[in-house]
Amino acid sequence: MQEWHIKSDDNQDMTLGKYIKRFKLAHSKSTPCVALNTIDILETDHADIYSNNGSLMNDGCGYIDEATFRDVVEMLQNQGFGEKTYPSAIQVRLGSAKGVLLRTDIQSSIVKDEVKRSGCKVVLPSSMVKFKIVSRSKTKSQRIVDVLRTN
Numbered sequence: 182m183q184e185w186h187i188k189s190d191d192n193q194d195m196t197l198g199k200y201i202k203r204f205k206l207a208h209s210k211s212t213p214c215v216a217l218n219t220i221d222i223l224e225t226d227h228a229d230i231y232s233n234n235g236s237l238m239n240d241g242c243g244y245i246d247e248a249t250f251r252d253v254v255e256m257l258q259n260q261g262f263g264e265k266t267y268p269s270a271i272q273v274r275l276g277s278a279k280g281v282l283l284r285t286d287i288q289s290s291i292v293k294d295e296v297k298r299s300g301c302k303v304v305l306p307s308s309m310v311k312f313k314i315v316s317r318s319k320t321k322s323q324r325i326v327d328v329l330r331t332n
Contacts, residue, residue: 211274211327214256215249219319222275223301224310237308241280244304245271245326250284253326268331276323280309 230238245253254267270283287304288297296304303326314323 211329212257212260214253214326214328216321217249217275217302217324217326219324220300221249221302222305222319222324223296223299223303224278224305224307225296225299226307227295228304228306229308239306240308243278243280243282243306243309244285244287245282246287246302247284249302249326250282253328254331257328257331271326271331272329274327274329275303275305275325276319277312277314278305278309279311279329280305282326 228239228243232238250271253271258265268284270281272281273279282303287301
């Protein structure tokens, strides 16, 4: 299980302390929702937003398109989780990423053009990605949006 969760070959620069913290991420309580295809998930440095003085403004915060967000909320409600309201954000774990996803129209959002051209459903800025998993080797369970809580 350890090698499936965090491949040591892809994360050789990770300290033992960081490895233990990241491994615990796999065991936090969550509600599995929507399974995405590999092409639906974009991990990128091009979604980070910086202030004029160089501070990262969206640390741990990514984007999810409206249709996928709606599917997640419906699944939560059908499983008896979540209120009958429509949240604006969800705290998730998705493969090696953990953080908050804001519902947005990715095509008209403030992200860079290369992100818009990708056609993805979920954008994970580098600040959300806690360790490396090679995209093409992600299993289905590593492509499920696991919701920790709604906002």
